[in-house]
Amino acid sequence: MKTGLSLIALALAAAAPSILHAQNAPAADKAKAEKPADYEPQIRTTKLSGTFGGQRINYAATIGETILKSKDGTPEAAIVTTSYVKEPRDPARPVTFLFNGGPGSGTVWLMMGAFGPKRVAIPGDARDDGAPPYPIVDNPDALLDVTDVVFIDPPGTGFSHLIGKANPEDYYGVTQDAKAVAQVIRLWLNNNGRWNSPKYLGGESYGTTRSAAVANQLMNETYNDVALNGIILISTVLDFAAGADTPGNELSxxxxxxxxxxxxxxxxxxxxxxxxxxxxxxxxxxxxxxxxxxxxxxxxxxxxxxxxxxxxxxxxxxxxxxxxxxxxxxxxxxxxxxxxxxxxxxxxxxxxxxxxxxxxxxxxxxxxxxxxxGIDAGYTAAINSWSRDTLGFKTDREYQSIGSIGGQWDWRLGGRDTNAYLNVAPYIGQALRENSGLKVLVAQGYYDFATPFFAAEYALSRTGIPQDRIRYTYYDAGHMMYIRDEDRHKLSADIRAFIRAR
Structure with missing residues (x-):
């Protein structure tokens, strides 16, 4: 399957963030494949401050591993999340869960390019990013003035990995991956006392596919008890028939x-x-x-x-x-x-x-x-510099910005016939029909062939999908529209308005 990826780079600049305090939990540098029961998750918190949306915000940046276990309690996967939470903490404040796509892409692109407190500054006018050093700068377009943000690296992406003899088939697939991400979200809500917070879910590229599948797991399938206020789809791919360039397919x-x-x-x-x-x-x-x-x-x-x-x-x-x-x-x-x-x-x-x-x-x-x-080197440098040097995450693992797990991906939905094309748009329709408080934002770049804007419109205009709570926004760039400064500002403003309008 040819799906859109998400990319952008970052490297440490001269201006370091204002670190007020660091509080570190025990570190686990490598997966203890031989003794998964002994695996101890690494969690590190750094207190920072910055100006976002014109407001000065103190916040806690926490990068840590969430351990997913088998039915017998054996650790199977270490899922890394990076959360940015305003202080003092407010349990009624909105929280937004974000991830990228691939499948196999880490959250580097959205975190270091669009919505994290720091971003990598690379050219946005269709020129390549050149060679290092790449400046890492303050990002006033980060969303911390309106929502806490949790970036999730699904299994096999970023620093997240399987443990011991965990079976990749249990994690690498549309439904399997969605179940794992949904579990991470529920555990984060438990551990942070945020069950009654307004909740937003968002992804880019295959991350929009994941958003639909995770929403289905949270509201309809595995859990049925996590209502969402909004779903943010950036560079959307829901109906894969629209992009299947095969002989006889007239839709593409x-x-x-x-x-x-x-x-x-x-x-x-x-x-x-x-x-x-x-x-x-x-x-x-x-x-x-x-x-x-x-x-x-x-x-x-x-x-x-x-x-x-x-x-x-x-x-x-x-x-x-x-x-x-x-x-x-x-x-x-x-x-x-x-x-x-x-x-x-x-x-x-x-x-x-x-x-x-x-x-x-x-x-x-x-x-x-x-x-x-033209942009990948800068983003890779940025995420490693930020996660390791500033947030203090200790690991010998390589950050998987674009990994290889897509070749192992199970594209079936719930074990359905493999001859049926993949379409998760009906999940969005069911979620909208069964949750009157849910809204959807669809953000598309005009110059994106990985996830074309007309294909996104087509997928979401089908029968069974209420149209009155779907909003479309468009940008004069491509798949990662946020690499262009004007469109990053616009995208941030559009999402801010979307969250404030709940």
Missing amino acids: PITNLPSMAVTALYHGKATGASPEAFAEEARQWAIGPYATALLKGQKLQGEERAAIRRDLARFTGLSETYLESADLRVTPSRFYKELLRDRGLTVGRLDSRYTGKDYDSAGEEPDNDPSFY
């Missing part, structure tokens, strides 16, 4: 078309009044004339076919000759290579504002994603 060309249009406009290959206006024009054409044409298959002939080909060229910036050779169905990977072939450049998948230069210009697909390799 339709949901990708508006992303191609705004990308062509950005790079001067199309003409439109604005990204917003051109995106809307592309939406209407994609779901109308284009969808009708694709469903006709080989019966689409003559002038009708020629008219569709002309419009498709206008929206995508590709030649009619190329579009005819592709049978009017251009996969995203081909689009990345073809759009700027005449300039010897490719465009990015995670953020199509980025351009890269391949070994040569003759290939069918890009060598790599320039919007990924």
